[in-house]
Amino acid sequence: xxADKIFKQFSxxxxxxxxxxxxxxxxxxxxxxxxxxxxxxxxFAFGSDWNPVEGRESYGVRPYIYGTLITSFLALLLAVPISxxxxxFLSELAPPIxxxxxxxxxELLAAVPSVIYGLWGLFIFRFxxxxxxxxxxxxxxxxxxxxxxxxxxxxxLFTAGIILAVMIIPTISSVAREVIxxxxxTQKEAAYALGATRWEMMRTSxxxxxxxxLFGACVLGLGRAVGETMAVTMVIGNTIGAQxxxxxxxxxxxxxxxxxxxxxxxADPGSLHPSALIGVGLILFFFxxxxxxxxxxxxERSLKVGEVLD
Amino acid sequence: xxxxxxxxxxxxAMFNGQKxxxxxxxxxxxxxxxxxxxxxxxxxxxxxxxxxxxxxxxxATDATVEGKVVLDNKxxxxxxxxxxxIRRRVGMVFQKPNPFPTMSIFDNVVAGLKLNGLRxxxxxxxxxxxxxxxxxxxxxxxEDLDKSGTSISGGQQQRLCIARTIAVQPEVILLDxxxxxxxxxxxSKIEQLLTELKKQYTIIIVTHNMQQAARVADTTAFMxxxxxxxxxxxxxxxxxxxxxxxxxxxxxxxx
Numbered sequence: 236x237x238a239d240k241i242f243k244q245f246s247x248x249x250x251x252x253x254x255x256x257x258x259x260x261x262x263x264x265x266x267x268x269x270x271x272x273x274x275x276x277x278x279f280a281f282g283s284d285w286n287p288v289e290g291r292e293s294y295g296v297r298p299y300i301y302g303t304l305i306t307s308f309l310a311l312l313l314a315v316p317i318s319x320x321x322x323x324f325l326s327e328l329a330p331p332i333x334x335x336x337x338x339x340x341x342e343l344l345a346a347v348p349s350v351i352y353g354l355w356g357l358f359i360f361r362f363x364x365x366x367x368x369x370x371x372x373x374x375x376x377x378x379x380x381x382x383x384x385x386x387x388x389x390x391x392l393f394t395a396g397i398i399l400a401v402m403i404i405p406t407i408s409s410v411a412r413e414v415i416x417x418x419x420x421t422q423k424e425a426a427y428a429l430g431a432t433r434w435e436m437m438r439t440s441x442x443x444x445x446x447x448x449l450f451g452a453c454v455l456g457l458g459r460a461v462g463e464t465m466a467v468t469m470v471i472g473n474t475i476g477a478q479x480x481x482x483x484x485x486x487x488x489x490x491x492x493x494x495x496x497x498x499x500x501x502a503d504p505g506s507l508h509p510s511a512l513i514g515v516g517l518i519l520f521f522f523x524x525x526x527x528x529x530x531x532x533x534x535e536r537s538l539k540v541g542e543v544l545d
Numbered sequence: 546x547x548x549x550x551x552x553x554x555x556x557x558a559m560f561n562g563q564k565x566x567x568x569x570x571x572x573x574x575x576x577x578x579x580x581x582x583x584x585x586x587x588x589x590x591x592x593x594x595x596x597x598x599x600x601x602x603x604x605a606t607d608a609t610v611e612g613k614v615v616l617d618n619k620x621x622x623x624x625x626x627x628x629x630x631i632r633r634r635v636g637m638v639f640q641k642p643n644p645f646p647t648m649s650i651f652d653n654v655v656a657g658l659k660l661n662g663l664r665x666x667x668x669x670x671x672x673x674x675x676x677x678x679x680x681x682x683x684x685x686x687x688e689d690l691d692k693s694g695t696s697i698s699g700g701q702q703q704r705l706c707i708a709r710t711i712a713v714q715p716e717v718i719l720l721d722x723x724x725x726x727x728x729x730x731x732x733s734k735i736e737q738l739l740t741e742l743k744k745q746y747t748i749i750i751v752t753h754n755m756q757q758a759a760r761v762a763d764t765t766a767f768m769x770x771x772x773x774x775x776x777x778x779x780x781x782x783x784x785x786x787x788x789x790x791x792x793x794x795x796x797x798x799x800x
Contacts, residue, residue, distance in 0.1 A: 419643075421641055422643060424637075425643045425645065428636060428639075429713060430633035430660060430661070431629065439645065444646065
């Protein structure tokens with residue numbers, strides 16, 4: 236065998252190992268969570284009871300699905316306008332002298348370890364949120380709008396959503412910037428030639444051309460938010476069971492990732508508890524997979540818009 | 546009353562300080578077609594891009610202009626002129642057809658009108674129909690107005706782009722090698738169209754194709770290395786050029 240052949244086989248094995256790892260993960264998640272599915276059936280996915288005490292064991296994931304979705308969508312709501320703004324500024328408006336360093340700093344936000352965001356949220360940010368956002372909002376709107384009711388605490392779904400927003404801004408803005416950057420100059424000129432202002436050009440040419448790619452960028456951000464563990468665990472408040480289904484954003488909750496992080500250490504191997512946590516992992520994995528596939532599909536579609544023109 | 550719609554006076558256009566158009570003085574009479582010819586890189590595309598202030602939008606370079614472009618006795622580079630209003634009066638068609646791919650044929654045609662704030666549906670439909678008829682595309686696409694602007698052939702796309710340009714009723718139409726990406730049949734359709742359109746508009750066309758200039762243009766200008774070498778009645782310029790350089794170019798000795 237010559238060196239080329241060895242090299243080819245070596246790299247093929249490496250490439251296929253990715254598929255192997257994927258299959259193993261699914262296999263482990265399914266087989267290890269099987270006991271809890273057998274015991275509770277679909278109630279495991281839709282129930283809201285969570286009790287690991289021996290003899291009274293009961294597991295339902297609904298509150299954590301709720302926590303994950305609420306915090307992720309809240310994050311998206313906050314992060315999308317900011318990220319799109321960053322992307323537009325970096326790709327269209329910023330002079331080259333600012334563009335490079337600013338892109339670098341935005342990307343650097345992604346390099347900050349998750350636990351640092353958690354520390355910041357836990358020790359500093361929560362007090363600002365509690366005193367300057369939650370308290371006034373609860374006082375003025377709490378009685379009329381249930382999602383703004385409760386007692387200001389600072390470690391809750393709302394804070395988790397904000398921390399997540401900061402964490403997904405680099406993801407969304409860098410993908411969005413690439414997508415906007417890929418809009419051909421001819422498309423922009425088409426709008427300018429019709430007498431469009433810069434903003435009208437963005438609306439007519441860029442957003443229309445790049446909309447599915449931009450949507451894909453947001454979905455990718457959602458994917459990150461759904462799986463994010465450490466920072467969320469530190470600020471979400473960590474209630475369990477039905478308590479983790481608050482009607483207010485300003486109450487503590489729990490996400491799928493954070494319940495696993497909180498309880499894996501104390502799960503008794505003889506009980507259903509480990510199986511339940513792995514079951515939560517399976518559901519989380521399922522969510523992440525769907526979101527990732529959807530994002531890929533959208534970005535592919537955005538690129539196809541360009542192919543039509545060539 | 547002057548018959549000159551547009552003229553350039555001592556016009557220079559630069560990229561990062563390098564001159565691409567060098568001291569050009571040209572006049573474009575109303576309701577005529579003027580062709581700009583010359584070898585690649587001679588500055589003819591840059592020249593027409595100064596006439597609707599597109600030159601300054603060229604990405605990633607410092608594109609500047611000196612001198613005047615006078616549209617109806619007003620220099621469009623005066624500081625009190627809004628370039629977006631100039632671009633509504635001076636329309637442009639590009640080398641590669643560039644319809645908006647995510648918009649329908651209808652929305653493509655009326656894109657400029659919508660930018661102008663026209664929302665009246667019946668009015669939009671009327672103008673869409675007359676514009677598409679104006680470019681002889683109506684019969685080919687009238688059943689497919691809601692299909693994507695890129696679902697039609699390249700030649701149809703280019704006519705769609707011309708329809709989009711005339712829908713806003715500009716006074717001048719600039720065409721930057723509009724047929725270079727098209728087959729001969731589509732090309733001849735567009736050429737016929739131009740002779741039709743000049744009844745209403747003042748047309749300036751950049752072309753690589755000398756036969757095309759000879760077929761459609763009333764006046765032809767030959768440029769070389771950013772300078773205007775010669776301008777004259779098309780027939781005269783092709784049959785009896787004054788400058789040796791022009792003769793060398795049109796007889797194919799260089800370029």
